[in-house]
Amino acid sequence: MTEVPRSASPGRWLGGMLASAALARAFTIAVLGAVFSAFVIERVAGRVTYISIIVGLCVIGAGMLIARRREISLVRLVPTTVVLFVGWAFASVFWSQDASSSFWSWLYTAGLAFLAVTIGHVRDTLQTARALGDVMRVLLSLSLAVEILAGVLLDMPIRFLGIQGNIAQLGPIQGIFGTRNLLGFVAVIALITFLIEYRTQSVRVGVSVFSVVLAGGLAALSDSPTVLVLAVAVGLAVGALALVRHAKPRDRSALQWTIGGTVVAGLAIGYAARHPIIALLGAGSDFATRVGLWTTMVDYLRSKPVQGWGWFGAWDASEFPFSAINYALRTTHASGLNAYFDVLLQLGWIGLLLFTAMAGVALVRSWLDASERRSVIYAWTPLVLVTLLVDSMFESFTLTGFGWMLLVLCAVRAGQSRSWRERIGVGEDDPVLPHVQEGPSGSR
Structure with a gap:
């Protein structure tokens, strides 16, 4: 998008900023970071703070969709x-x-749901996975850090975060997500994202290896009975999808x-x-x-x-x-x-x-x-x-x-x-989101 001159009118400057790729990336990271950190935000700053964050993000998201209205079809x-x-x-x-x-x-x-719809229209799949990968690296690293603090350095639980400090006994641990099952679930989602990052060469190999080891380690330390089931299900899905793709x-x-x-x-x-x-x-x-x-x-x-x-x-x-x-x-x-x-x-x-x-x-x-x-x-x-x-x-x-x-x-x-919407005839004046060629060189 063409950069709007600083001398432009305030309305045009605001519209240009709301439609910019830089704000779209920042918005995606902010949304994912806030929603995945809901438990720790509420425990540290209260429910009202978390809800205020979500409301503010919804307002920004509405502004972004309005600014991009010419490239988004309502239907x-x-x-x-x-x-x-x-x-x-x-x-x-x-x-x-x-x-x-x-x-x-x-x-x-x-x-x-509105925040998810907004992300779906301002970021493509690769950019969304990259943003989620960045957020997961931070949150999982923070989870590991607080578990080490509670279980090794202080050797006492951090009760307001629900951290029992069992990492020295190899689990179960909860991280900053409140329960071991939720940590295990997040770790599996993160593991999928990190492996996709590796296959698309979105990040450096060293970062990918660290991320996969981090997610896999926390999934194991969570000692969640659902992690093994999820791992088997995802593994079977990967094998089946690979079989179909090569057929x-x-x-x-x-x-x-x-x-x-x-x-x-x-x-x-x-x-x-x-x-x-x-x-x-x-x-x-x-x-x-x-x-x-x-x-x-x-x-x-x-x-x-x-x-x-x-x-x-x-x-x-x-x-x-x-x-x-x-x-x-x-x-x-x-x-x-x-x-x-x-x-x-x-x-x-x-x-x-x-x-x-x-x-x-x-x-x-x-x-x-x-x-x-x-x-x-x-x-x-x-x-x-x-x-x-x-x-x-x-x-x-x-x-x-x-x-x-x-x-x-x-x-x-x-x-x-x-979608059935693809069968609807699109006229010259009907705005559609242009197809984005997704690959390793996609913008962040």
Whole structure:
């Protein structure tokens, strides 16, 4: 973009700045950094500070989209599945037990979705992965540093951050993310991003090696039972995607159907052999806790099976039915420990169908795109989606915070390359986001 002279009018100068590539990169890093650091920001500065940051970023994001309005088509702005799911979540406010709390929870959900949509239109996939890689290196390094401080140098827990200081005993550790499961989840996402950086030669080899070792080490030290499952799922996805990418074009369709059938069969076998698998992972008691929680959630769902109890995202322990569920189980769960059951409880069967449609359509679109495009950068979106959807069977991270934002971002990415909107005739005056050739030489 042509640089706007300093002597230009304030309005033109502001518009030029909001549409600049430099601000787009800074905005992306700021959004990812803030959302991934939500736990530590709230513990250090309070919830109001974090919400203020998100509101400020939304205002800047709106200004950026307005400044770039000539290169963005409104009909291609947000995937239909995302609009339907967020719209149904908003509708649930009207039958929620606490409409006010439900509305503010929905507004937070919509705000994160808006930030994801903005990033999806001001940065391409390579630039987004680079920004996420930079943020992950800082946050994971900080997590390792505070764990060493608590577990080795001070030999005492840092209670306000939830850090127990167990690194000397090789875990479990939580870092700055609050729980070991969340640290393990973040480490797997980071590992995918770092490997993509390495394959696209986006950073120096030394930086890539350090990043991969850092993410892998923290994933192991988290001692999270879900990390191994995520690693196996992502590894299988990488192998399947590599097989499809190297197949001849005429054989890809049959191969894709074969892989799809294998996945369905694998899920059926995994469910049938769930007890031996759980015993092998040493997660018997943890799984028993989850089963008890899910059973209780289903009991409460019977009262409102179609529409659910209203959208809250993360559980509010003072709200019904979450308070009743925790009371019945004598626990203090902050989520349903399963994104699908959580959506079912809060938004009913309609919400679950919309959620699975949103995630499923995004996965299919991004998978087909990655199997046909030459650059390996296109593999980032489906691999992140696989991680999100598999983790959703054990945690509800995909419904809140950075998990939800990544899901919407991946849906936007997938919709930009494969969508029914591509079949709409585009006239000369219809603005579209120009195709960006993504590769190692892409701008940061």
